[in-house]
Amino acid sequence: xxxxxxxxxxxxxxxxxxxxxxxxxxxxxxxxxxxxxxxxxxxxxxxxxxxxxxxxxxxxxxxxxxxxxxxxxxxxxxxxxxxxxxxxxxxxxxxxxxxxxxxxxxxxxxxxxxxxxxxxxxxxxxxxxxxxxxxxxxxxxxxxxxxxxxxxxxxxxxxxxxxxxxxxxxxxxxxxxxxxxxxxxxxxxxxxxxxxxxxxxxxxxxxxxxxxxxxxxxxxxxxxxxxxxxxxxxxxxxxxxxxxxxxxxxxxxxxxxxxxxxxxxxxxxxxxxxxxxxxxxxxxxxxxxxxxxxxxxxxxxxxxxxxxxxxxxxxxxxxxxxxxxxxxxxxxxxxxxx
Amino acid sequence: xxxxxxxxxxxxxxxxxxxxxxxxxxxxxxxxxxxxxxxxxxxxxxxxxxxxxxxxxxxxxxxxxxxxxxxxxxxxxxxxxxxxxxxxxxxxxxxxxxxxxxxxxxxxxxxxxxxxxxxxxxxxxxxxxxxxxxxxxxxxxxxxxxxxxxxxxxxxxxxxxxxxxxxxxxxxxxxxxxxxxxxxxxxxxxxxxxxxxxxxxxxxxxxxxxxxxxxxxxxxxxxxxxxxxxxxxxxxxxxxxxxxxxxxxxxxxxxxxxxxxxxxxxxxxxxxxxxxxxxxxxxxxxxxxxxxxxxxxxxxxxxxxxxxxxxxxxxxxxxxxxxxxxxxxxxxxxxxxxxxxxxxxxxxxxxxxxxxxxxxxxxxxxxxxxxxxxxxxxxxxxxxxxxxxxxxxxxxxxxxxxxxxxxxxxxxxxxxxxxxxxxxxxxxxxxx
Numbered sequence: 001x002x003x004x005x006x007x008x009x010x011x012x013x014x015x016x017x018x019x020x021x022x023x024x025x026x027x028x029x030x031x032x033x034x035x036x037x038x039x040x041x042x043x044x045x046x047x048x049x050x051x052x053x054x055x056x057x058x059x060x061x062x063x064x065x066x067x068x069x070x071x072x073x074x075x076x077x078x079x080x081x082x083x084x085x086x087x088x089x090x091x092x093x094x095x096x097x098x099x100x101x102x103x104x105x106x107x108x109x110x111x112x113x114x115x116x117x118x119x120x121x122x123x124x125x126x127x128x129x130x131x132x133x134x135x136x137x138x139x140x141x142x143x144x145x146x147x148x149x150x151x152x153x154x155x156x157x158x159x160x161x162x163x164x165x166x167x168x169x170x171x172x173x174x175x176x177x178x179x180x181x182x183x184x185x186x187x188x189x190x191x192x193x194x195x196x197x198x199x200x201x202x203x204x205x206x207x208x209x210x211x212x213x214x215x216x217x218x219x220x221x222x223x224x225x226x227x228x229x230x231x232x233x234x235x236x237x238x239x240x241x242x243x244x245x246x247x248x249x250x251x252x253x254x255x256x257x258x259x260x261x262x263x264x265x266x267x268x269x270x271x272x273x274x275x276x277x278x279x280x281x282x283x284x285x286x287x288x289x290x291x292x293x294x295x296x297x298x299x300x301x302x303x304x305x306x307x308x309x310x311x312x313x314x315x316x317x318x319x320x321x322x323x324x325x326x327x328x329x330x331x332x333x334x335x336x337x338x
Numbered sequence: 339x340x341x342x343x344x345x346x347x348x349x350x351x352x353x354x355x356x357x358x359x360x361x362x363x364x365x366x367x368x369x370x371x372x373x374x375x376x377x378x379x380x381x382x383x384x385x386x387x388x389x390x391x392x393x394x395x396x397x398x399x400x401x402x403x404x405x406x407x408x409x410x411x412x413x414x415x416x417x418x419x420x421x422x423x424x425x426x427x428x429x430x431x432x433x434x435x436x437x438x439x440x441x442x443x444x445x446x447x448x449x450x451x452x453x454x455x456x457x458x459x460x461x462x463x464x465x466x467x468x469x470x471x472x473x474x475x476x477x478x479x480x481x482x483x484x485x486x487x488x489x490x491x492x493x494x495x496x497x498x499x500x501x502x503x504x505x506x507x508x509x510x511x512x513x514x515x516x517x518x519x520x521x522x523x524x525x526x527x528x529x530x531x532x533x534x535x536x537x538x539x540x541x542x543x544x545x546x547x548x549x550x551x552x553x554x555x556x557x558x559x560x561x562x563x564x565x566x567x568x569x570x571x572x573x574x575x576x577x578x579x580x581x582x583x584x585x586x587x588x589x590x591x592x593x594x595x596x597x598x599x600x601x602x603x604x605x606x607x608x609x610x611x612x613x614x615x616x617x618x619x620x621x622x623x624x625x626x627x628x629x630x631x632x633x634x635x636x637x638x639x640x641x642x643x644x645x646x647x648x649x650x651x652x653x654x655x656x657x658x659x660x661x662x663x664x665x666x667x668x669x670x671x672x673x674x675x676x677x678x679x680x681x682x683x684x685x686x687x688x689x690x691x692x693x694x695x696x697x698x699x700x701x702x703x704x705x706x707x708x709x710x711x712x713x714x715x716x717x718x719x720x721x722x723x724x725x726x727x728x729x730x731x732x733x734x735x736x737x738x739x740x741x742x743x744x745x746x747x748x749x750x751x752x753x754x755x756x757x758x759x760x761x762x763x764x765x766x767x768x769x770x
Contacts, residue, residue: 039728040714040716040720040723040724040725040728041723041724041725041726041727041728041729042728043728043729043730043733044730046728047724047725047728047729047730048437048442048443048725048729049729050433050434050437050729050731052437052442052443077558079558079714080714080716080724081714082712082713082714084616084712085616085619085620085713085714088620088621088624089620091624092620092624175712176723176724177728178723178727178728178733178736179723181733181734182736201733202733204733205413205733205734206734207417207734314730315414315730315733316730
């Protein structure tokens with residue numbers, strides 16, 4: 001009897017210890033690798049190159065977090081997920097964070113028990129139609145067939161938009177962006193709708209990009225951002241502030257070129273705090289003092305990452321638009337590092 | 339009278355006239371054409387229509403094929419080279435062939451390993467497929483799965499050796515005790531195999547995989563056509579014995595076994611493969627703690643094997659049902675017990691009848707392996723749909739990539755079907 005009580009107590013203590021050490025940050029450090037969920041492939045946002053290395057705008061967030069936590073931007077295990085498997089992969093613990101052009105919505109944040117740590121791209125849903133259709137506004141699309149990716153917020157937005165404008169449409173459900181492209185070009189649907197960034201990327205690959213127009217209506221807000229599991233706030237903070245460090249770095253003028261110089265100490269106390277020469281921000285997060293420096297060193301600041309992967313000089317060719325710094329009329333606004 | 343006659347004939351031929359060639363319309367190509375293609379008005383019309391269709395097809399595809407560009411670095415460059423002419427952009431194949439065949443993460447300096455495994459596979463399955471070959475070659479077939487595992491996944495050689503020793507111990511126990519009692523031999527063999535595996539698991543030092551002779555490659559890094567072939571070969575070879583067991587179980591007199599088999603077969607056959615794959619990739623992750631999940635490849639193999647085993651079981655049940663009852667009674671009258679009767683009399687005949695059905699399931703299964711792309715495994719189709727079409731260079735190349743995939747699958751499936759036709763001729767299963 002006594003023995004079983006002791007055994008029971010030990011089991012309980014073991015369980016408690018297990019629960020206490022189950023922080024994702026500790027897990028990642030112990031593993032030496034960050035498991036980051038990405039898309040199976042989206043032009044400019046995430047795709048492996050000819051050498052099999054992942055590249056893209058979402059991939060850069062994963063790499064920045066890995067650099068901040070582990071000091072090595074290559075210590076990432078990229079776990080490709082589809083629109084249907086992404087949330088279960090995160091909820092089951094198969095991945096530590098998801099950076100997969102996922103829209104921040106109320107129900108995903110609250111009901112599915114995830115925590116969106118910020119926004120790395122402000123997108124919105126748009127429409128693309130062939131120019132010869134002669135359509136100049138989405139409100140003229142009564143009775144159109146629309147290619148739409150299933151299992152996404154775009155599907156719901158589309159239904160809302162057509163219902164509120166009292167016009168009808170016929171959906172053509174498709175699985176991937178590649179399929180959509182082919183269906184649209186083959187004339188299976190009159191309209192292709194998805195996030196405006198996706199439309200621009202898709203149009204850039206057409207034989208005749210000028211033959212297609214993106215309609216002016218943006219029918220939804222699609223703040224895309226990385227997310228983590230609900231309840232592990234230490235880990236959520238790490239991912240949030242790694243992203244904010246990239247955004248703040250652009251605002252403060254820290255680039256991959258002048259990073260070394262800046263990290264030696266500057267007149268600006270905020271830069272010093274960010275790069276770890278002053279204050280103990282890294283320690284508060286449970287990271288080393290140069291965490292933000294490593295994150296920025298991996299790919300450059302937010303602006304550099306944008307320009308390299310999806311900016312105007314790339315085939316995707318997106319303008320900064322809403323994704324400019326708040327000082328330049330955009331929505332990017334990193335809270336102070338203090 | 340005869341005189342006049344003799345005078346009226348100036349010349350009498352005393353040699354045979356050499357046969358003259360048949361008229362132009364009754365010989366060679368013309369005759370063949372007339373008899374086969376233009377024998378009547380309807381046939382002529384059909385012939386002309388078919389020729390027109392072939393001409394249209396070729397006139398569209400040949401310029402596309404022959405103008406193909408093989409050397410550029412992106413689709414945009416392809417279009418520049420073509421200057422608006424029709425032409426394929428095969429450069430995607432020359433640049434990404436390795437990703438299509440091996441997936442994008444298999445280390446490129448290790449490609450010889452799956453290649454060698456494939457070549458050895460041919461040697462390993464030869465004695466199984468062509469039973470005229472010497473039976474001793476089967477020894478290599480028995481070793482092959484472990485060798486292939488070691489070649490493809492790398493890591494410590496101890497793991498496959500322990501697995502092999504476990505099977506060998508099981509076989510030994512079965513040989514020794516199976517003769518007197520099948521059940522003792524069977525369960526003893528399973529116990530012996532597990533004893534060896536558990537003991538061997540203890541003996542393999544931790545971290546043995548890190549400094550192994552062959553670099554360890556995790557399952558997640560496998561991909562491309564290699565993954566399709568691996569899934570196809572593994573699942574077919576595993577589901578065949580499982581299917582036989584299920585078919586026999588379904589005919590068993592023991593109610594518990596019978597109903598277990600019936601429920602399993604009917605359940606699996608009543609569920610689409612894709613739902614089973616989603617269960618494998620998504621649901622099972624909830625049941626295991628995050629650190630100790632079963633390897634995704636293994637999960638998928640288990641699901642596909644279950645699926646095809648249920649189908650093969652039904653095919654074999656058909657074969658069993660086709661045997662005359664006299665065969666069972668003959669076995670009984672010889673005093674054979676159940677395992678002997680099955681092994682020596684019933685199954686050889688039943689399997690022979692089932693060959694076309696089994697091959698049909700195997701071909702279908704091999705093509706079904708492309709479904710794993712929906713659970714974000716990068717098999718051949720997954721590579722095309724995901725990474726390659728999402729790269730900025732190749733976004734928009736469809737026909738070339740999917741045509742290549744179709745070609746690879748056609749070669750393999752046509753091979754399987756030719757083999758099954760040869761096998762049917764060789765065994766003459768129709769008793770004509």
